[in-house]
Amino acid sequence: MAKFKNLIFVALLILLFVEVLIVFPKKLEHEDDAAVQARVELQESKRKELEELKKAGKAVDEKQPGSMADQKMGGVHLVESQKGQRDWELFSESAEGSQGSGNWKLKQVRVLFYNKEKIEFTVNGDEGTIDANSRDLRITGNVVTRSENGYLFKTPGIHYSAVKREIESPEDVYMEGPRDKSGSGMVVKGRRMQVLVDQSKMLIREKVTATKAANDGKRFEIAADGAEFSGKNNVARFLGTVRMNYDGMRLEGPEANFLYDRGANILSNINILGGVKVSDADKFATSDMVNLDLLANKYVFKGKPKVIQNNDELSGEEIIFLDGGKKVKVERVRAKMDNKENQ
Incomplete structure (x- = not known):
């Protein structure tokens, strides 16, 4: 029995x-x-x-054949x-x-x-x-994580927490962003990937470097402490100490947002926030915020903007560089010139 x-x-x-x-x-x-x-x-x-x-x-x-053992x-x-x-x-x-x-x-x-x-x-x-018991998952070996809107992450392994509903990898991560009209998407390298499933958000927490081609064939090179991406759109945020090189300019600030024109599917604007420093071969500028309008090929400095060029200082409520920096437009200009002839 x-x-x-x-x-x-x-x-x-x-x-x-x-x-x-x-x-x-x-x-x-x-x-x-x-x-x-x-x-x-x-x-x-x-x-x-x-x-x-x-x-x-x-x-x-446990030794009977057909049991769940082994x-x-x-x-x-x-x-x-x-x-x-x-x-x-x-x-x-x-x-x-x-x-x-x-x-x-x-x-x-x-x-x-x-x-x-x-x-x-x-x-x-x-x-x-x-x-x-916990329903947690671990996956290793040639691990690829994809978002539904086209982001791709490569890591040696991931851990999924069922309680937190988060995917994590403490190791090196390589990311490719969604392709756009300019060609390939943004390429990012870093460490410590974190995916918040409920928020549809993807993070790279450490040692971020990135490259992105613009629509005019020029190229962005970025280094930052961290980066954040959305599963709902192509917006990319770089956080911490953000440094960028673009078209001979060097830009630095605490935060940079890469924004896309949805209709044209192309990178359209970059906003650098929180106190920005910009320099190129012949001038240096500071401002609370800088907007690079890539489609209009103009750069707008707002919030106590100041430009120093050839020992001349130019400030105002807003400074706009047109034609990629070849022309300057200043709203309510305040100029301080180096009067060398009177010395």
Whole structure:
């Protein structure tokens, strides 16, 4: 009789395992909300049923064939939900694990991360693990994280926290931004990637360097303490001590925002904020804020702007450099000239 009960329990365990890990489809097809919710509820019901059997003393012989001990499965599809909404959806070529360890090892992993029932980020990697208790994920080996609007991040590995709903990598990161009308997107290198799934936000926390081609063939070179990108648009923010080189100019400030013309899909403006220093071969300028209007080929200095050129000082409420700096327009000019002839 005891042997018969053990066989029943083993059958229930196998049924639960098959519910959670099903064959990887040849073509990715997403279930509707009702189907996902129904399956999650069924999994939870069977899990509780098995826990009740354990409490009643119906122990499983770990050495019996067909138990969950040291299971290997080919073709895996797993959906994890929180509060009735999809958290992540995982596909893997194979899975290996045991009931006792609470962890599963995966090969050739693809994970879709959801935000309000929409895919926000996709992560691919060679290997992965699932913590059966926390539902945290780790993926390693040629890891690529993509946002739905075209950002691509390459890292040695990532960790996903189900509680915080954050993807993190403490290592080196390489990023390519979405392509635009000028050609390739922005290229960024740095360390410590962080992806906030609920906010659809991507961060690089340390040692950021970047390059970006402008629409006129000129090129930006950027160094900063950190950078921030959005999964909703192409806006890029550089933070900390930001230094840029562009068309012979050197610009420095605490923050720089790269803004795109959505209709034309092209980098249109760069705003440098918080106290800006600008210099080129023959002049030096300071201002609270500088706007580089790339489409109009003009640079606007606002907030106590001051330009020093050939020992002459020019200030006003607003200073505008036209034709890429060849002409100067000053609103309410205040000039201080070096009167060499009277010396």
